[in-house]
Amino acid sequence: MTEILPRRDEPYARGRTALLLVDMQRIWLEPGLDPDHADWGPDHYFYQINREVVIPNQRRLLAAARASGVEVLHTIIQSLTEDGRDRSLDHKLTPIHIPPSLPEGLPPPELAPVGDEIMLPKTSSGVFNSTNLDYLLKNLGIRHLVVAGVLTDQCVDMTVRDGADRGYLVTCVADACAAPTPERHATALKAFGGYCWVTDTATVEARFKALGTEAQP
Secondary structure (H helix, E strand, C coil), rough: CCCCCCCCCCCCCCCCCEEEEECCCCCHHHHCCCCCCCCCCCHHHHHHHHHHHHHHHHHHHHHHHHHHCEEEEEEEEEECCCCCCCCCCCHHHCCCCCCCCCCHHCCCCCCCCCCCCCCECCCCCCCCCCHHHHHHHHHHHHCCEEEEECHHHHHHHHHHHHHCCCEEEEEEEEEEEEEHHHHHHHHHHHHHHCCCCCHHHHHHHHHHHHHHCCCCC
């Protein structure tokens, strides 16, 4: 018997859809906070695209998801210990260390978790590798995982590929993600596009809102 497979862009299902924001933290988003890019001024492409496009688009996604009952999750790069001894070897070598007491390591207020939304600290590029995200998504009954965040060619890339490998139907919201250059962003989308449905904020926002309409009596 031939197995009937879903499409990557099949309609979202109420109660089975989640939005995941990846690494939307002040330290990466606000000029002057990231010590590795102290030479990037406020007009650098990365800060500009986040300020003018990515963050406004993510706010739209958050508003639509919250209004429609879509599960919202956040992941941030953050060590569990103040000295970072729990970090992955890769993060020690890089080095990347954001202690839990660092305010700049949290999301900006406009993207911060609301209510009991789950926020997972991670110490690897792939959130599935250093958190219990897969366990949580399965407990929540999630089938459709919508991903937005930074960097497109690093942590977003890993999230999309690993999510697909674990059996989720992954959506990447292209205009709600960013990389340090437009070329890196475009190359990444092309590279991992086979693992997900790549679409835009307006399309996902409309789908989220439709789920809310379905719930009306």
